[in-house]
Amino acid sequence: MIEQLFSDYTVRTIALGSGILGIVSGALGSFAVLRQQSLLGDAISHAALPGIVIAYLLTGSKAPLVLMLGAAVAGGAASAAVIAIARSTRVKFDTALGIALSVFFGFGLVLLTALQKRPDATQAGLSNFLFGQASALVEKDVLTMGVLGMAALLIVLLAWKEFKISTFDPEFGRAMGFPVGGIEFVLTSLFVVAIVIGLQTVGVVLMSAMLIGPAAAARQWTNRLAGMVSLAAIFGAVSGVAGAVWSATGQSLPTGPLIVLSMGVLTVVSFLLAPARGLVWRSLRDWRNGRQLRLEAVLIDLYTLASQHERVDHPHAQAVLDLMANPIRGTSRSLTALAERGLARQIGPNLWALTAAGVARAQTLVQERFGGIGNHGA
Amino acid sequence: MQSRDLAIDVRDLTVAYREKPVLWDIDLSVESGKLMAIVGPNGAGKTTLIKAILGLVKRAAGEVLIYGKPYVRQRNRVAYVPQRGSVDWDFPTNVLDVATMGSYGRLGWIRRPGSAERAIAMDALRKVGMDEYADRQISQLSGGQQQRVFLARALVQDAQVYFMDEPFQGVDAVTERAIIALLRQLKDAGRTVIVVHHDLQTVPEYFDSVLLLNIRRIAVGPVSEVFTEDNLRLTYGGRVGFVQSAVRSAADAK
Numbered sequence: 001m002i003e004q005l006f007s008d009y010t011v012r013t014i015a016l017g018s019g020i021l022g023i024v025s026g027a028l029g030s031f032a033v034l035r036q037q038s039l040l041g042d043a044i045s046h047a048a049l050p051g052i053v054i055a056y057l058l059t060g061s062k063a064p065l066v067l068m069l070g071a072a073v074a075g076g077a078a079s080a081a082v083i084a085i086a087r088s089t090r091v092k093f094d095t096a097l098g099i100a101l102s103v104f105f106g107f108g109l110v111l112l113t114a115l116q117k118r119p120d121a122t123q124a125g126l127s128n129f130l131f132g133q134a135s136a137l138v139e140k141d142v143l144t145m146g147v148l149g150m151a152a153l154l155i156v157l158l159a160w161k162e163f164k165i166s167t168f169d170p171e172f173g174r175a176m177g178f179p180v181g182g183i184e185f186v187l188t189s190l191f192v193v194a195i196v197i198g199l200q201t202v203g204v205v206l207m208s209a210m211l212i213g214p215a216a217a218a219r220q221w222t223n224r225l226a227g228m229v230s231l232a233a234i235f236g237a238v239s240g241v242a243g244a245v246w247s248a249t250g251q252s253l254p255t256g257p258l259i260v261l262s263m264g265v266l267t268v269v270s271f272l273l274a275p276a277r278g279l280v281w282r283s284l285r286d287w288r289n290g291r292q293l294r295l296e297a298v299l300i301d302l303y304t305l306a307s308q309h310e311r312v313d314h315p316h317a318q319a320v321l322d323l324m325a326n327p328i329r330g331t332s333r334s335l336t337a338l339a340e341r342g343l344a345r346q347i348g349p350n351l352w353a354l355t356a357a358g359v360a361r362a363q364t365l366v367q368e369r370f371g372g373i374g375n376h377g378a
Numbered sequence: 379m380q381s382r383d384l385a386i387d388v389r390d391l392t393v394a395y396r397e398k399p400v401l402w403d404i405d406l407s408v409e410s411g412k413l414m415a416i417v418g419p420n421g422a423g424k425t426t427l428i429k430a431i432l433g434l435v436k437r438a439a440g441e442v443l444i445y446g447k448p449y450v451r452q453r454n455r456v457a458y459v460p461q462r463g464s465v466d467w468d469f470p471t472n473v474l475d476v477a478t479m480g481s482y483g484r485l486g487w488i489r490r491p492g493s494a495e496r497a498i499a500m501d502a503l504r505k506v507g508m509d510e511y512a513d514r515q516i517s518q519l520s521g522g523q524q525q526r527v528f529l530a531r532a533l534v535q536d537a538q539v540y541f542m543d544e545p546f547q548g549v550d551a552v553t554e555r556a557i558i559a560l561l562r563q564l565k566d567a568g569r570t571v572i573v574v575h576h577d578l579q580t581v582p583e584y585f586d587s588v589l590l591l592n593i594r595r596i597a598v599g600p601v602s603e604v605f606t607e608d609n610l611r612l613t614y615g616g617r618v619g620f621v622q623s624a625v626r627s628a629a630d631a632k
Contacts, residue, residue, distance in 0.1 A: 034466075034469060034470070160490070161488075161489075161491070162487070162488075165479055165482055167469075168469045168471065171429075171434055171460055172531075173482070174432075174433070174434055175432045175453070175456070176453060176458075176483030177450070177453045177483055178482070219470060223472065223515040224470055224471065224472070225469075227470070
């Protein structure tokens, strides 16, 4: 079945195009996410819409390169507007983003609607840029995407150290003599390229997800910049191809949203399951720590009780331990766990005592926790 | 004294944000090999002074010379330790990589740091006692450890003049001792070190000269001469009680 899909020329073209857009947006999106500019991509992609329509109005052509150029100019203008507003007024960055995004996008919708009222049908297809139409991808489009994408990635590779320092510590970079403002301009231009590449497939509304999602997912798995950028590229590619294949197998569901959905699945899995940063492992660690602490608390309580008697293995009622410990959770589980470890044993119904090993362990714990404090007090 | 022996020569430096002056007509000459503290109340322009010297904020007027030449031509002779809080410590990188960033300026465009640069960075980490943490993700460091990594990065810059912005801010005792030892080593090696400092009590113990700053230059010179109650009162304005106790304990420390 899958084999059959990949031998299909149309599906192969769409999958290849979606894969390329995933690689490029994943790699560059990593920098956007690390610069805490995730939403800049959203403003750029929404702002691309009027650019596309104006490019068509000016040239009468729907050639991908012409429309991409229009999108890039408008996207660049929007990001410049955002940065200028944030720098020169008291308006915050996110507010400036919101303003630019909605104004440009609203303008684009107005132009698009006005255009659709025209009697001739040549403009048909422009509205596909809203949500993307991967099925319209042809070999030439994929080639354009590939060339632009490779150029963008090449620049990232060449200026790796400059991008890294401008993202991590821009002031330090400037003090060392790097024109950080210029480097940031190049980086933002590359965001524009990454977005423009994907507009035809994913559309202006969802494109920013391709910039943010793979990068956010990749960050969960690695602690190195190179690891994050490559993993984000892989995640982007996998979602692109998966979305394309999914669309080809299903009941003609749209490719763009399916790509974004695939990416969403990858991202959620990463948030939950990634080692160290994943939610599941983190709560498991918290739970284990909590259990260990409760266990040790009961052990120390038993020891405190026992030390008031001549024999350290003197048994005590569980009810007393319950009073000393957290009254809601009780001590049954901790006592059972202590017995399993050979640190305590049950003498009778609800009657517990320490074993020799338990006494030794409790003494060590008391020494570790309270030994130092006692010395200070003296 | 010829100006060639001056590590830092600042003349008539004025910085303004919008209409408000943040630094007013600052003159500052620092001889080579000095260990100088910049002290003053919050908003006195201490950080701004360093940033203006390094060209990170726009100067409204004035001139900055490092060893007799404008800063832009002497970048490789200057190292900078920014405030620890100025970066995102959750950035995906490790300790060795941050220290290696100190070599970027010397490398210039496009060239990547190689094994030679990493060896220098390891050496710098050893000097601040962070070599065992070389592979550690930077988000897992304590505040003091972060500060030491920043110091190591500045050591990798291997400069003649060091500017440090509050290196003692919120660090543990171990780190404070490590930083002080390092400052003295730098001084003994003939380097010039300028430190924005908050703790008045330790000024006489740690530094040989001091700049008292509050928008204007209040006083500058050897600690024994200018770190006086009168000058501190001029610098800190009405907070007299605070100043008195600081000077008294500083005198006790001597």
